[in-house]
Amino acid sequence: MSRTARFPRTAHTARLARAAATLAAALLATAVAVPAHADTAGRGFQPSHPELDHAGSTIVAHEGRGPAGPLQPMVAQTPGLDVSSYQGSVDWSTAAADGAGFAYVKATEGTDYTNPSFAQQYDGSYDAGLIRGAYHFALPNASSGATQADYFVSNGGGWSADGMTLPPALDIEYNPYGDSCYDLSQSAMVSWIRDFSNTVESLTGRYPTIYTTTDWWTTCTGNYGGFGATNPLWIARYSSSPGTLPNGWSYQTFWQYADSGTFPGDQDYFNGAYSRLQALAD
Structure with missing residues (x-):
């Protein structure tokens, strides 16, 4: 060439x-x-396995189980359970016959996931005579507390004064996708929780129950004590007692004491007689 x-x-x-x-x-x-760590819709972190995330799904891996033994205290405790899509369709009549007085049901996670079994679990527990409530699995690195609270309330996390509905609940625990505190500082985490809590209260008239562990709360909020006056505590500890509680709470309202047992899902106690559970619902 x-x-x-x-x-x-x-x-x-x-x-x-x-x-x-x-x-x-x-x-x-x-x-x-395009913002860093965002998908094409401009949203924050998106969970890859929300169907596996539920109240307590990260607890054993981080905190293990305490010594077995008789549960303490044993006076005036009302048994109950919490469930998510992992349990699928629940036999509520059997749960009621076995002594369950209440149930918390996962409704949402982040701002994109709703529990596909929510209607059967939430309405079914009510039909079986259980006092029930809905909870939200928090992803503080995905969007603001107000945004997730609004999504939660719009997708099952509401409240009505019917005597059968517990306050909506916020499940805030170890991040199942990375850094335990979702890459937030302690002050930023407190602000996120406050944002969620205040938004739920403004939309429903009830401050949300807060589900957490003492270890996570201490690590990720600096053991902040400012929610005890308004928000019921749902403590998670798989042992024979609730143990030391997070700062700001002198007692727990609910205690998740095991991840298996008599009822489907996780095992819980309301810290009082059934009449006090009814009062909380009212």
Whole structure:
């Protein structure tokens, strides 16, 4: 091939290189415009296995189980349970016959997930005579507390003064997808929880019950004590007693004491007689 025959191919290659460089610059500009850690809709972190996330799903891996033995205290405790999509369709009549007085049901997670078994679990527990409530699995790194509270209340997390509905609940525990505290500082975590709590109260008239563990609360909020006056505590500890409680609470309202037992799902106690449970619902 002659030297003159190669010149047109060289010029063509140069034009292609310039076009590729222009395209690469355009793509880079577009990428810079998208926030870090966001999907194409501009949202924050999205969970990959929300069907596996439920109240207590991270507890054993981080805290294990305490010594077995008679549960303390044993006076005026009302047994109950909590469930999520992991349990699927629940036999509520059997749970009631076995002594369950209440149930908490997972409704939502983040701002995209709703429990596909929610209607059967939430309405079914009510039909069986259990006092029931809904809870939200928090993802503080996905969106604001107010945004998740609004999504929760709009998808099952409401409250009605029918004597059969517990306050909505916030499940705030170890991050199942990474850093235990969701890469938030202690002050930022407190602000997120306050944002969620105040929004739920403004939408429903009830401050949410807070589900957590003492270890997580101490680590991720600095053992903040400002919620005890307004928010019931649902403590998780798989042992023979609730143990030391987070700052601000002198007693627990609910105690998740085991992840298996008589009832489907997790095993819980309301810290009082059934009449006091009714009073909380009212």
